[in-house]
Amino acid sequence: MPPKELCLLDDIPDNSAKGMVAVIQGKQRNIFIARRGDVAYAYLNWCPHTQVLIDQIPGQFFNEDNSFIQCSKHGALFRVEDGYCVMGPCKGEYLKSLPCNTKKGTVSLIEE
Numbered sequence: 001m002p003p004k005e006l007c008l009l010d011d012i013p014d015n016s017a018k019g020m021v022a023v024i025q026g027k028q029r030n031i032f033i034a035r036r037g038d039v040a041y042a043y044l045n046w047c048p049h050t051q052v053l054i055d056q057i058p059g060q061f062f063n064e065d066n067s068f069i070q071c072s073k074h075g076a077l078f079r080v081e082d083g084y085c086v087m088g089p090c091k092g093e094y095l096k097s098l099p100c101n102t103k104k105g106t107v108s109l110i111e112e
């Protein structure tokens, strides 16, 4: 399956994230793309704690100093690089990561 183009990397300010809807395995899903420098990370927008959108405050995916992804419902902190929850009620769990890459400035999902 060809990669699915999502957005331009430059659409996402560094150390922030952008939410969107993408079709994954035939279903519309809320996802978000987090950016660290030249690298983009894609995750399902779905907190493992109570299965709600991470950005209960729409568009707010990061904590105050932009060091972690933060669920705005109960404040769980997730590493940007792998979605691991380092603090909060779902500590030790992961966000569901989605394989993606950035080529020529375009972020794409790689569907298996």
Ligand code: FES
Pocket (backbone or CB within 6 Å): 047, 048, 049, 050, 051, 052, 071, 072, 073, 074, 075, 076, 088, 089, 090
């Ligand atoms: S719903 Fe995300 S931390 Fe509780």
